[in-house]
Amino acid sequence: MLQLETYYHIYNHANGDDNLFREEKNYHFFLKKYHQHIDVIADTLAWCLMPNHFHLLVKIKSAEAIAATDPKFQTLDQLEARTAFLSKQFSNFFSSYTQAFNKVYKRRGSLFIKNFKRKEAVDDDYLRNLVMYIHLNPVKHGFVKEIDHWPWTSWKLFPDTWPEITDRLFRSSEQYLLLHGDKQACFDEYMRLENDLI
Incomplete structure (x- = not known):
């Protein structure tokens, strides 16, 4: 429930x-x-x-x-x-x-x-990883090669819609972009996210 x-x-x-x-x-x-x-x-x-x-x-x-x-x-x-x-x-x-x-x-x-x-x-570490996992899912499944190319996601909206949460989880919108980029560049890291989140 x-x-x-x-x-x-x-x-x-x-x-x-x-x-x-x-x-x-x-x-x-x-x-x-x-x-x-x-x-x-x-x-x-x-x-x-x-x-x-x-x-x-x-x-x-x-x-x-x-x-x-x-x-x-x-x-x-x-x-x-x-x-x-x-x-x-x-x-x-x-x-x-x-x-x-x-x-x-x-x-x-x-x-x-x-x-x-x-x-x-349950905690901010989980939330931070979950945000990245959700946004990078189209890359994982091969629908696009880069996160920017998938339109049906909150990837671009998240930092402006939730600035307090962006600062809390990622420290800044710049760090938000960098961490997503790091996970996209390293598929093994991304797959570790899935193992922890699903």
Whole structure:
């Protein structure tokens, strides 16, 4: 179960050989639906969308912040009901995207692997490595040779969107760029990140 005010690495994959995104408009629609369902409950710090899977780093908001934007959450007074509500938001998002995708492409059944993966980010070292892992994922999977060439990521947005977190995790935006470059240049180092994070 997702917990309030906690950082999570959330990721999921398409079923079998399916792709989550077949054309550019799918990426835009996914992000639109994502923001409709998830912005209520979480801040999204880092993200990357690839043809058959995605990675997110989110921080679940406080109970007060969620209640201020969603009246349904205010009526839930038990912790168990509140944590179930958080997971339900993700389920509703996946379902909404799948229904629209299936209608457009005349397909049936689930698009995503049934249970999305979530791993709590426990400290700043983990968070720093996770940000780099998420942003460099398209390079790892061979979609591009350089991080700058993949458009469906928060790589360029992160330092300006989250300056305090950039300073906390990377000391500066310059160091943010350098560390990403170092990991991109050394594939063995990047693979060590994956072993620690997944």
